[in-house]
Amino acid sequence: xxxxxxxxxGLARFQFGMTTVFHFFFVPFSIGLAFVVxxxxxxxxxxxxxxxxxxxxxxxKMFLYSFAVGVxxxxxxxxxxxxxxxxxxxxxxxxxxxxxAIEALAAFFMESTFIGMWMFTWDRFNKWVHTLFIWLVMFxxxxxxxxxxxxxxxxxxxxxxxxxxxxxxVQMVSFGAVLSNPQLxxxxxxxxxxxxxxxxxVIAGCAAWRLLKKDHVTFYRKSLNVALVIGLIFxxxxxxxxxxxxxxxxxxxxxxxxxxxxxYKDSTxxxxxxxxSGFDTKNHKTTWSVDVPYVLNLLSYHKTTGTVKxxxxxxxxxHAKYDKKYGSDxxxxxxTNTLFWSFRIMSGAGALFALLAIVGLFFNRxxxxxxxxxxxxxxxxxxxxxxxxxxxxxxxFITEFGRYPWVVYGLLTIADAVSPNVSVASLxxxxxxxxxxxxxxGVVMIVLCHRTLKAGPDNDENTDGYAASDTDLDPYSKGAxxxx
Amino acid sequence: xxxxxxxxxILIGVLFSGFFFLDGFxxxxxxxxxxxxxxxxxxxxxxxxxGPHWDGNEVWLITAGGAxxxxxxxxxxxxxxxxxxxxxxxxxxxxxRGVSFEFRANMRTETWRSFWEWASTxxxxxxxxxxxxxxxxxxxxMPIDKNxxxxxxxxxxxxxxxxxxxxxxxxxxLVHGLNYIRLKTEGxxxxxxxxxxxxxxxxxxxxxxxxxxxxYFSTDFFDKKPLSTTAIVVALVxxxxxxxxxxxxxxxxxxxxxxxxxxxSVVVLIFNGLFPRVMIANNPANSLLxxxxxxxxxxxxxxxxxxxxxxxxxxxxxxxxxxxFYKRLSSPKQNA
Numbered sequence: 001x002x003x004x005x006x007x008x009x010g011l012a013r014f015q016f017g018m019t020t021v022f023h024f025f026f027v028p029f030s031i032g033l034a035f036v037v038x039x040x041x042x043x044x045x046x047x048x049x050x051x052x053x054x055x056x057x058x059x060x061k062m063f064l065y066s067f068a069v070g071v072x073x074x075x076x077x078x079x080x081x082x083x084x085x086x087x088x089x090x091x092x093x094x095x096x097x098x099x100x101a102i103e104a105l106a107a108f109f110m111e112s113t114f115i116g117m118w119m120f121t122w123d124r125f126n127k128w129v130h131t132l133f134i135w136l137v138m139f140x141x142x143x144x145x146x147x148x149x150x151x152x153x154x155x156x157x158x159x160x161x162x163x164x165x166x167x168x169x170v171q172m173v174s175f176g177a178v179l180s181n182p183q184l185x186x187x188x189x190x191x192x193x194x195x196x197x198x199x200x201x202v203i204a205g206c207a208a209w210r211l212l213k214k215d216h217v218t219f220y221r222k223s224l225n226v227a228l229v230i231g232l233i234f235x236x237x238x239x240x241x242x243x244x245x246x247x248x249x250x251x252x253x254x255x256x257x258x259x260x261x262x263x264y265k266d267s268t269x270x271x272x273x274x275x276x277s278g279f280d281t282k283n284h285k286t287t288w289s290v291d292v293p294y295v296l297n298l299l300s301y302h303k304t305t306g307t308v309k310x311x312x313x314x315x316x317x318x319h320a321k322y323d324k325k326y327g328s329d330x331x332x333x334x335x336t337n338t339l340f341w342s343f344r345i346m347s348g349a350g351a352l353f354a355l356l357a358i359v360g361l362f363f364n365r366x367x368x369x370x371x372x373x374x375x376x377x378x379x380x381x382x383x384x385x386x387x388x389x390x391x392x393x394x395x396x397f398i399t400e401f402g403r404y405p406w407v408v409y410g411l412l413t414i415a416d417a418v419s420p421n422v423s424v425a426s427l428x429x430x431x432x433x434x435x436x437x438x439x440x441x442g443v444v445m446i447v448l449c450h451r452t453l454k455a456g457p458d459n460d461e462n463t464d465g466y467a468a469s470d471t472d473l474d475p476y477s478k479g480a481x482x483x484x
Numbered sequence: 485x486x487x488x489x490x491x492x493x494i495l496i497g498v499l500f501s502g503f504f505f506l507d508g509f510x511x512x513x514x515x516x517x518x519x520x521x522x523x524x525x526x527x528x529x530x531x532x533x534x535g536p537h538w539d540g541n542e543v544w545l546i547t548a549g550g551a552x553x554x555x556x557x558x559x560x561x562x563x564x565x566x567x568x569x570x571x572x573x574x575x576x577x578x579x580x581r582g583v584s585f586e587f588r589a590n591m592r593t594e595t596w597r598s599f600w601e602w603a604s605t606x607x608x609x610x611x612x613x614x615x616x617x618x619x620x621x622x623x624x625x626m627p628i629d630k631n632x633x634x635x636x637x638x639x640x641x642x643x644x645x646x647x648x649x650x651x652x653x654x655x656x657x658l659v660h661g662l663n664y665i666r667l668k669t670e671g672x673x674x675x676x677x678x679x680x681x682x683x684x685x686x687x688x689x690x691x692x693x694x695x696x697x698x699x700y701f702s703t704d705f706f707d708k709k710p711l712s713t714t715a716i717v718v719a720l721v722x723x724x725x726x727x728x729x730x731x732x733x734x735x736x737x738x739x740x741x742x743x744x745x746x747x748x749s750v751v752v753l754i755f756n757g758l759f760p761r762v763m764i765a766n767n768p769a770n771s772l773l774x775x776x777x778x779x780x781x782x783x784x785x786x787x788x789x790x791x792x793x794x795x796x797x798x799x800x801x802x803x804x805x806x807x808x809f810y811k812r813l814s815s816p817k818q819n820a
Contacts, residue, residue, distance in 0.1 A: 064586060071539060072582035076575055078549050082564025083571055086633070089564075093557020094779045098787055101550035105791065108543045109798045113805045116536030121808065164780070169557075171780045419565040421633040430572045437579060444583075448590050 011427040012084040012418050015434065017400075019076050022438045024396060025389050026070035031145060031192065032199025033063035034138035036230055041131045043226070055223050056134075057122070058457040059203055065448050067115060069441050076434070078104075084427070088407055088417035095161060095172045096151050103147035110140030145195075146188055153184035155408050156399070157252055163411075170411065186248045187399075190241040193234040194395065197353055198388035200231030204360065205385020206453050208378040211371065219457050221371065224364055232357035239350045243299075250300055253409065255314045255332060256402030259339035261296060262286060263310040271297030271304065276344070279336050284312055311336070326413065334404045342394035342401075349391040356381060485760060485775040488784040492555035493762070493774050495791065497755040499548035504615075504747040506541035509740075510534040512661015514581050514608025515654075517601050520665075520680065525816035526673060527601060531585050533668040536809050538585070540802060542578070554787050558632055558777035559762040566626060566634025566763075567618055570641065574614045581607030612657040613650040617641065619754055620649025624702045628765035632772060645702040652691040653750065659684050660743040663727065666736045671815030681731045681739070685724075692721060704764075705757035712756050720749035 037060045044052035078100065081089050089096075118133040125133075154161075160177025161170045172178065204227040207220040249257040258264075262274050264284050273296035277289030297306045311333060318332040360381060363371040371378070403409055407417040513534045521527040534541075553560045564571060580603040588600035621641035628634045662684065665677040696717050700706050705713040727742025729735070758764065763772040778784060 065590075068583050068586040071542075072579040075542075075546060075578055078546055078553075079564060079571055079575060081553065082549075082560045083568050084565070086561035086565035089553065089557055089561040090632070093553055093560065094783050097550065097552075097554030097557055097560070097779065098783055098790075101547065101554040101787065102790055102794070104543060104547035104550040105794050105798065108546055109540065109802065112539040112543050113801055116540060117805055117808065120536050124808075172783050172786070175786050419561075419568075419633075420631075421565055421635045422568050426568050426572070430568075433572075433576060437576065441579075441583060444587055448587070451590070 006424055006428060008420075008422060008424055008427060009415055009418050011424065011431055012422075013414065015084060015427065015431050016080065018431070018438070019073065019080060019434060020396065020400075021393050022442070023070065023073040023077055024392055025442075026066045026073065027145070028191070028195035028198040028388070028392050029202065030063060030066045030070045031138070031141045031195040032197070033059060033066060033203075034134060034141055035196050036199045036203060036227065037063055038131070038134040038138050039230065040226060041127075041134055045127045045131045051219060051222055053127075054219065054457050055226070058219075058452075059223070060118075060134075061452050062202075062449050064115075064119065065445055069445055071112070073438075073441075084419055084422065085407075085417050086419040086421070088412065091169050091412050091417070092155075092408060093169070095154055095170055095178060098172070098175070099147040099151040099178075103144050107140045107144035107147060111137050111144065114140065142192055145191055146184075149188050149191060150179060150181070150184050152399075153181045153187055154178055155406075156187075156403060157181060157183040158408055158411055170408070182248065183252065186241065186245040190238060190245050190395075193237040193241055194388075194392060196230055196234040197238055198392060200227040200234065201353060201356075201388050202385045203227040204231060204356075205382050206449075208381035208385075210453065210456075212375060212378050212382065214372070216456055216458075217372070221364060224360065224371070228357045228360045228364070231353060232361065235350055235353035235357060239347075239354065242347065242350065247300060247302075250308065253402060254309055255311060255318070255334055256339065256398065257300075258309060258311045258314055259334045259336045259402060260343040260398060261299075261308070262289070262336060262340040263308060264312050264336075265310040266313055267296055267308040267310065269305055269307055271295065271300075271306065273299065277340070279340070281333070281336050284315075284333065322410070330405055330413065332405065335401050338401050339398050342397040346391050346394045346398070349387055352384070352387075356384060485773075486781065486784075488781060488788060489774050489778045491788060492551075492778065492784055493755070493759065496548060496552055496555065497751060499544060499551055500755075501748045501751045503541075503544035503548055504751055505744045506537075506544055508612075508657045508744070508747045509660045509664040510538040510541050511608045511612040511657040512659070513664060514538075514584075514604045514661070515612070515658055516605075516661055516665065517608075518605040520662075520676065521673070523816065524597070528589075529669060529673060529813050529815060530665065531588070531604070532813055533665060535585065536805065539582075540805065542582070551787070551791075555779055555784060556762055556774075556777045557779060558772055562628065562632045562634050562763050562772060563622070566628070566636060567621070567641065570614050570618045570621075574611055574618070577607040577610035577614065579607075580604075581611065608657075609654060612654045616653025617646045617650035619653075619750075621646040623705070623754055623757055623764060625704075625764040625766050628763060628767075628770045628772070630770055632763075632770075634763070634765075645698045648691065648694050648698055652688070652695045653747075655684065655688045655691050656743065656747055656750070659688055659727070660740070660747060663730075663736070663740040663743050667740050668812055669815055670812045671817075673815040674812075678731065678734065685728045685731060688724060689721075689728075692724060696721075703757060705753075709756065713753070716749055716753045716756060720746055720753065723749055 037056050040052050040059065041056040043049070044056060081096070114133045114136040118130065118137060121130060121133070158170070159181050160172060160174035162173050163169070164171045204224055207224040207227065210216060210220045211224070246257065246260065249260075262277050262279060264279075264286055271294045272291040273294075274286070274289040274291055278287040279285070280287050294304045296308060297304050300306060300308050315332045319328060322330070359377065360371070363374050363377060405413050405415070407414045513530060516530055517527055521530045549560070552563075584600040584604040584607065588597055588604070591597045591600060618641075621636075621643075624643075624645055626634050626636050626640055659681060662677040662681050666674055666681075669677075699713075699717070723742050723745040725742075727739045727746065730737075730739030730742055760774050761771045762774055762777050765771045779787075
């Protein structure tokens, strides 16, 4: 066999990263779009303004594309634990399986059933009932996020378990403790708010590009308004929940927090915060940095005094704590550059979103034409439609890379979790094919969204799925089901 | 074996039965997109017939997988890592067919529409075939070590028995899909589905008989449980006969229920033969048993309460969604 320096562990990790990142492009986009579309349709139901119905249908198309890709890539996630991480599945099944099963039972059935209802019954139910369908889809998909994050939170901060002495596997003793995990309740709002921000800024960005072309000005200005109001509320929400989450890390996963702030040495009482810096990760040193005093303490403790432990101290503590069980060879440092820069991208973007929303809402005031004149702003808005995807990925990079070397914090290392019986060849093949499929689907997604946008809100061609060749089958038209 | 473990073994079987009954017909319908439906307009109708439902149907698979993880983590770990390549191909097939419906409708050129139609057709064929192959190989027994790690070679799961199993399940899904089309459409598609059924059913009978014969030689089902295994195989054939009778006499509901029950019989056959095992090893000492593959009593108890309180609600709106789309779709008129 060719020796490419590839091993099962590296390939399995790469696959997990790749499939999760790709899947998570679509998850927040879908959850967020379901919410924004639900808000739009509700406004239609209340005001009776046809524009809002058009908005719900138009942005709803993008929601349907995204949902389709999200669903199919989600199945990989569920299967992958057994396929690539069989030792993990055996070790964690008692706790991890339950939320996964409940997610399918309580959430997936709800979203998949009601999305079908929503797609195909625009003219069959009264507008309130129809609006209820999209809310149920939104509720179902948020619920699914809750359950999968409950599972993830256990990996970050195991609670409510014992180790079975015979098997050495974790065993659930309190479902209440698994569900009330503080990690979950700091993670969940952040993820959901992030999803709403994602959809808002994609819609705002798309609307901005069309406004630059002076296309359907009223329609896109209205869309922009809805998107930015939601975007403003939830980008502030994201910042607040992110703050809660990062302060929670100081005690629970200090290594992750120290890496996010690039602290090798313990901080001094002055709370110097590195805005940017360079690292010598081999020798565990900061080579240069631009420091701002007190900010670190403000971020960590919301006051000007205090100290934060650095990675070198934490590394020693981890060795003292775990060497007996896991040996002294394990490296407890996490990828510092990745965490440090991901955190800066994420928090910087969060602030930028809030700012853009405020400025955008100001320019887009009802009686003003400012938004049409400030073309520079529309360009920035348009470019920023890609930013949420980068930010979401950065957020997960922090969460997941920051738990290195653990797959279950303090209980199971990543190296012990992988399937021992899967061959390098199988993994390599699946990695390559997944990559190609994802690339293909990503391109189709972008092309479809672009095309939908170009066709505009008045174009009913190919509404959600059914060809123009038989207009009766257009689910948005009256005749869809009444052929007789 | 505790009663909770037994309940969960049955529940996993029920979830897989639901999956094969429901996704069975939408795999079948997916296969028909290219050759059965002749025009663009016909393809719209064929796809439309499963449009609001296919996603919900697939959730039965996801639920079965999740429930297996929750209740029998050892089974889940061994099965999923052991059949890595087959499951990977299943995933690829499910991905292609899953996005094909939405993507096809939004393509503007003939070539690309055709591409996604093929994706649906081939994806559906492969998914049904590979599931059939996987379960057939599973009951034949696999090389599993003491830790429960299965390391099968290509010919352990690709052989005459598993190929016949794969083909039989594929054909069963195909007739189930045709029966569904007969129920859901009117006009030329409905007539054509009936005509196709008359050709496909004899092939299915041949497949079922061959499968039963190979089952005798390749598994220990007839040795260990001669009575129940024989009874289920007979039931399988009877259900297929009833469905065929429904074809000859043009009783559409009878055909559809018949093919659905045939698929469920296959699942029952597998689970009956497995019991009290969940994975069969070539070396019987290494077989995974219900009693030592499950989660803790606490988790099983919790899952039982949750499942029995959530599932009835799910079934209510699931069935209601079929009720909402009960009406037949008419076939497009030729040259209209």
